Amino acid sequence: MSHLTDIEIARSVETAPIQEIAASIGLNSNQLSPYGHDKAKIMVNKIDGLKDRQNGKLILVTAISPTPAGEGKTTTSVGLADGLKEIGKNVIVALREPSLGPVFGVKGGAAGGGYAQVVPMEDINLHFTGDFHAISAANNLVAAALDNHIHQGNTLDVDLRSITWKRAVDMNDRQLRNIVSGLGAKSDGYTRDDGFQITVASEIMAVLCLAEDMSDLKARLGRMIVGYNNSGEPVTVADLEIVGALAILLKDAIMPNLVQTLEKTPAIIHGGPFANIAHGCNSVIATKTAMKLADYTVTEAGFGADLGAEKFLDIKSRMAGIQPDAVVVVATIRALKMHGGVAKTDLGTENVDALKAGLGNLKRHLSNVTDTYSKPAVVAINKFPTDTEAEIQVIIDAMTELGVEVSLADGFSKGGKGMTDLAEKVVLAAEKESELTFAYELEDSIQDKLNNIVKNVYGGNQAVLTPKARRQARQLTELGYGNLPICVAKTQYSFSDNAKLLNAPEDFDVTVRDLVVSAGAGFIVALTGNIMTMPGLPKVPAANGMDIDEDGTIVGLS
Numbered sequence: 001m002s003h004l005t006d007i008e009i010a011r012s013v014e015t016a017p018i019q020e021i022a023a024s025i026g027l028n029s030n031q032l033s034p035y036g037h038d039k040a041k042i043m044v045n046k047i048d049g050l051k052d053r054q055n056g057k058l059i060l061v062t063a064i065s066p067t068p069a070g071e072g073k074t075t076t077s078v079g080l081a082d083g084l085k086e087i088g089k090n091v092i093v094a095l096r097e098p099s100l101g102p103v104f105g106v107k108g109g110a111a112g113g114g115y116a117q118v119v120p121m122e123d124i125n126l127h128f129t130g131d132f133h134a135i136s137a138a139n140n141l142v143a144a145a146l147d148n149h150i151h152q153g154n155t156l157d158v159d160l161r162s163i164t165w166k167r168a169v170d171m172n173d174r175q176l177r178n179i180v181s182g183l184g185a186k187s188d189g190y191t192r193d194d195g196f197q198i199t200v201a202s203e204i205m206a207v208l209c210l211a212e213d214m215s216d217l218k219a220r221l222g223r224m225i226v227g228y229n230n231s232g233e234p235v236t237v238a239d240l241e242i243v244g245a246l247a248i249l250l251k252d253a254i255m256p257n258l259v260q261t262l263e264k265t266p267a268i269i270h271g272g273p274f275a276n277i278a279h280g281c282n283s284v285i286a287t288k289t290a291m292k293l294a295d296y297t298v299t300e301a302g303f304g305a306d307l308g309a310e311k312f313l314d315i316k317s318r319m320a321g322i323q324p325d326a327v328v329v330v331a332t333i334r335a336l337k338m339h340g341g342v343a344k345t346d347l348g349t350e351n352v353d354a355l356k357a358g359l360g361n362l363k364r365h366l367s368n369v370t371d372t373y374s375k376p377a378v379v380a381i382n383k384f385p386t387d388t389e390a391e392i393q394v395i396i397d398a399m400t401e402l403g404v405e406v407s408l409a410d411g412f413s414k415g416g417k418g419m420t421d422l423a424e425k426v427v428l429a430a431e432k433e434s435e436l437t438f439a440y441e442l443e444d445s446i447q448d449k450l451n452n453i454v455k456n457v458y459g460g461n462q463a464v465l466t467p468k469a470r471r472q473a474r475q476l477t478e479l480g481y482g483n484l485p486i487c488v489a490k491t492q493y494s495f496s497d498n499a500k501l502l503n504a505p506e507d508f509d510v511t512v513r514d515l516v517v518s519a520g521a522g523f524i525v526a527l528t529g530n531i532m533t534m535p536g537l538p539k540v541p542a543a544n545g546m547d548i549d550e551d552g553t554i555v556g557l558s
Contacts, residue, residue: 006113006558010121013262021260025092025293033255035129038120041255042268044289045213053292056090057430060324061300061380062309062369064361065502066492068344069334072113072382072412076330076419077300079116079411080380080426082263083419084296089427091265092294093118096282096302097132097257097272098125099200101172101535104543109558114412116419118259118267122554131208132170132199132272134253138246139168139202145240146226147182151189156235160192163227164516166533170199174536197533200274204246206521208254209271209283210319214247217254221246224520234479234519256286263416266294275302276492277533279311279523284320291322296430303492305329305365310457313373314438315485315523323436326429327369328422330380330409331362333387333395339503348386355394360504362395364459364495366404372456374437376429379406380422383413405429442483446473449486450512450526458495460508463526465515472515476524479517487523489531497529 004012015038019029022040033041044050061077074095081093095118098110109125111118118124127133143165150158169176176196182189199205203224211217222238229235237243256270270286273279280302281287290297301308309327317323333355334347340358342351362379369377379399381392392408399406405425410418440452450463465473476482491499496508514527537543546556 006117007121007554009115010111010117010119010262013119015119015260016264018258018260021264021266022258025090025266027293032258033252039123039129039257039259041129041252042258042289043255044285050289050292055291055322056295056297057325058287058291058322059296059298059326059328059426059430060309060312061298061328061330062305062365063303063330064335064365065304065306065339065494067335067338067502069332069338069347071330071332071335073300073330074110075113075116075412076328076380076382076409077298078112078118078261078267079409079415079419080328080422081265081267081298082116082261082411082416083423084298084426085263085265086416086420087423087427089296089423090294091296091298092268092290093261093265094268094270094282094286094290094297094299096300097128097269099132099198099272099274100126100170101198101200103557104537104546105172105535105541106538115262115415116411117262118269119262120259122557124259124269125557128269129252129257131253131257131270134249135202135204135208136168136170136199138249139199139204141242141246141249142224142226142237142240143167145242147189149240156239157229157231158227158235159230160190163192165226167194167196168199168202169196172198172535172537174534177532177534195534198535200272201277201533203518203521204250205271205273206278206518208250209273209279209281210316210521211254212284212320214254217250218243218247220520220522222520225517232475236519254285256283256289275308275311277489277531279315279487279521280308281312281316284316287322288320305368306457306495307488307490307492309368310439310453311487313436314440315487317436318438318442318485319522324375325434326426326432327375327377328380328426329362329365329369329377330382331395332382332384333391334384336362336395350388350391352390352394355391358503359395359398361502363398363402364504366402368457370404372437372439375434376432377404378422378425378429379404380409381406383408383410440486442485446477446482446486446515446524450488450510453486453488454510458510459504459506460496460510462509463512464509465512469512469515476515476517481517481519481524484517485523487518487525489525489527489533491529491531499529
């Protein structure tokens with residue numbers, strides 16, 4: 001296996017002109033808005049008859065509950081797309097855009113790894129085509145317009161204690177979670193409690209990712225709630241009369257981005273809500289465009305199947321009218337051993353017993369896919385050099401007993417050639433007839449929807465609402481939002497709301513402390529545990545190890 005870093009591998013491969021990548025999926029230069037040599041916006045509205053084309057197969061990639069040992073979901077997604085291309089399939093990989101917060105924080109970039117990457121890696125992980133900056137600007141225009149409206153007389157009778165809209169910045173900055181704004185003279189505005197969230201948690205990110213087109217985007221933007229008036233009625237962006245201005249800021253951001261893998265497989269990367277605090281899927285426009293342009297679309301959902309996949313299936317699939325033909329569940333032997341109780345420092349040592357114990361996590365995620373959602377699943381073991389034959393056999397035997405196909409995936413070291421077995425098994429799984437079922441019905445009460453998620457997806461007992469959350473549930477139901485799907489903000493490390501309960505915990509409740517409606521996106525956010533919509537930096541951020549030389553060569557970005 002190569003000892004080159006991800007960024008060194010990415011630099012070692014010459015990218016094709018983006019027009020060449022576009023031509024491979026039937027797009028011409030008039031349907032592109034290029035951003036340099038190797039990336040472009042797809043002008044979807046200039047592709048005649050796109051909506052009338054038949055959909056290709058959709059493959060959803062999800063994973064076990066993440067651990068510090070790593071799972072490699074994006075690496076597997078990119079490698080699988082290259083593997084499908086290797087066996088002669090017309091394929092596009094559709095991914096989310098990375099946020100600057102994790103890039104400079106602890107998680108790092110999100111362009112894949114090894115020989116299964118999307119490029120240009122540095123651009124994708126940094127400013128890319130400016131989508132996130134546009135979303136930040138739009139978010140903060142809403143905040144500025146709201147505060148200005150109140151300063152100029154407050155004809156909408158906004159209750160200053162009921163403002164729900166926060167400002168946004170695409171950086172992990174805990175100092176901005178709770179602030180006081182408007183200090184100074186009367187001409188500087190009015191003083192009030194305020195706060196920021198990370199851009200990927202902005203409702204505008206969710207709206208952009210769920211909108212079907214510009215008309216739908218504008219309608220959703222108008223429905224977003226910024227607060228309540230003194231009669232308890234919602235005040236919306238439409239009331240502020242700035243929908244058109246927001247749409248102007250987002251006119252380029254709504255167009256999906258076209259890049260390529262190291263093996264020149266087309267990649268559409270667009271949108272990036274986190275799965276632990278938002279719905280964790282790339283844009284509907286990107287996914288649907290890929291499905292019309294390719295016979296196979298590989299897409300991923302954030303974190304484990306209890307978070308990203310649950311939201312993909314219960315929210316995105318419902319709204320967009322699409323469903324995966326097969327689901328890949330990514331696991332590593334290292335991570336499963338950690339779920340089985342092994343310390344990170346000891347993961348390189350063979351431990352069959354711990355692996356068998358940790359398989360409970362994989363089995364529950366598989367049960368979510370096959371039982372709760374009625375979709376065929378394939379397990380991808382993302383290969384590490386420390387994996388032993390005995391450990392690999394343990395997983396093969398366990399999956400054989402369950403009747404689930406399993407593949408040893410080595411896209412990291414071998415690119416598409418290391419993923420052909422997985423690709424062939426995914427093609428077969430996608431041919432099976434299946435009809436998506438859901439974890440809950442929209443007609444269920446908010447409490448029942450939450451209970452069903454906890455029981456049917458997490459394997460717990462029930463959702464316990466705090467008194468505040470119960471009041472919010474009643475208010476949201478009275479306001480007509482009770483039939484919306486639920487987006488649970490929960491730790492990614494556990495099926496429960498306690499990050500320390502690894503593997504497959506049982507006999508637990510999930511406490512919901514807050515319920516907030518995202519009326520534009522079209523779902524209710526349920527906040528659990530200590531989940532924040534503005535993360536913080538670790539003691540030693542990744543940014544500390546980054547630099548750029550006189551020639552513009554970046555180091556330390558991964």
